[in-house]
Amino acid sequence: MDFSWLDRSYLIDWILVVVWYSLSNIFIYVPVFERDIPPQDAAIGHTHRPNQVNGAMLHLLSDGIPIAVVLIMALTRRSLIELHHGLLAFFSSTSLQRLVVGFLKNRVGRLRPDFLDRCQWNGRYCTGDTSLIRDGRRSFPSGHSSAAFAGMAFLFFYFADKTDCFRKRPQFAPRSWRSSVLLRVSITISPLFLSTWIAVTRLEDYRHHKEDVIVGSLIGTLSSWLMYRVYFQDPFSTSREPAGEPRAVYTSAWSQHGQDEFMELNQLEEQVRLQDSTADTRV
Template sequence: MSQLKSTIDHYFGVDALDWFDRSYITDWIVVGILWFLTGAVKASPVFEREFDLEDLTISHPQKEDQVSSFFNNTTALFGPLIIAIIIGFFQRSLLIIHHGAIGICATRGLAELITEVLKHSVGRLRPDFLSRCQWDKVIQKCTGLDTTMANGRKSFPSGHSSTAFSGMFFLSLLIAGQTAAWCFNIPKAPRCFKSSRMGVFVLTILPLFWATHVAVSRLQDYRHHTEDVIAGSLLGVVCSLLCYLIFWPNPFLASSFHPEAFGQPRLLYRETDYVRSRATDLDLEGVVEH
């Protein structure tokens, strides 16, 4: 243990964990609760909506997924996480690694929970539901596997879309926060390839191309209706934006890129700031009283 601490101190500095506060433990517990609740919702029954055998919107064939759930989930979680770790190591900052990790875990947990709650509550039928149902005209009921039919009732919103956009938009925000790519009034150094406006801008939107591909593939595979994909994509974007802004400065504001704090996360729990703000409040109260 002492060897690990000495290694951390040597690479990141003896003050590498000075930012840490016990409140971050509570934050991680809350994130863990989000993931636990998601698992509980997944285990609950799905609302069984009535259907019409003549409904053409649910009569498409069942196909293989172009992007598997495992690969999509892995990419959305570990893609941003690995990039945050790389940035943290290059800048010798455990704070960046921690905030990147908790930010993406919170994003994925929140997006997944909301998605699963909506799926199980709405029970919208997938475009390939009748293929899953395997209707028997004699006994007048579906003869498909229960698990397959239950999954066929989870069309709204698109889980693949919310997963891809929550992870990839968080990654885009992370890159934009390190490069000021989305803050167009920040001056850039001349005669430097790394200062290319279009270069860093395209770099930030590359993850969104992957997320868009995932979303479109759900329509091509007859897994979702158009509204499901749009709702899932927006859900992922909103969750990633909210969770990113909790731990990182706004990448659209010039004030977030002050030279001393360029690319650095928020220090959420600081006693000095609290004392200073309390003193300011008391001074203002005194002025009002006089």
């Protein structure tokens, strides 16, 4: 196996992922901002009901599927960098979204649509279960939606990169079944249907307002995009970047391809500087 890409800086990356994830768990124990309770507000007067997608099922879908896909792809390609970068990009994106969502939930303190049913308002204060009431104050943004889109948007970018479906120069041979653009697009967008379904269940279960779901979905998608682009090529790029290949991020880990491009860029910049200096001399 090729270890030329390996750099000790990746250890710092993994440590930061663990730190982000650990900090996100701390918010569970931090006091939540307590908004005033409007007992006559119909927006928070819905019935409290079981989740269609509980926590275990959410982790199985939003975490298990992307991890399995990365493992299968790495084994198929026999690539250690594929495995490392895929897992690092995924775990960093999901840890980042958990950190952002946990912070916002506690600071905003928005009441869930089923808050009054949790609260059991007696005219002066809540008499319901304390843990249910506390969770009822953490509606914005939707953690389920954010986690679902962090996982499924990661797969969307991953599949887009591997299938090369959004580039103008497909890498597959013509007349091959893999050259079908519509097939590649269908594979690429399929994870988004799952994340959208999970987000919609949060509205159906009266666990979130529509704004909670929209913002949570955007946080998950943006976190996934930011972290994916750190470790992989742009799946929408029209440049000469090789499609579907992990990036050797750190200087000591540059591939020969990266070194050649860097040298070409330096040569071009030097030529421009020489032309500018020549023009200044003539003036």
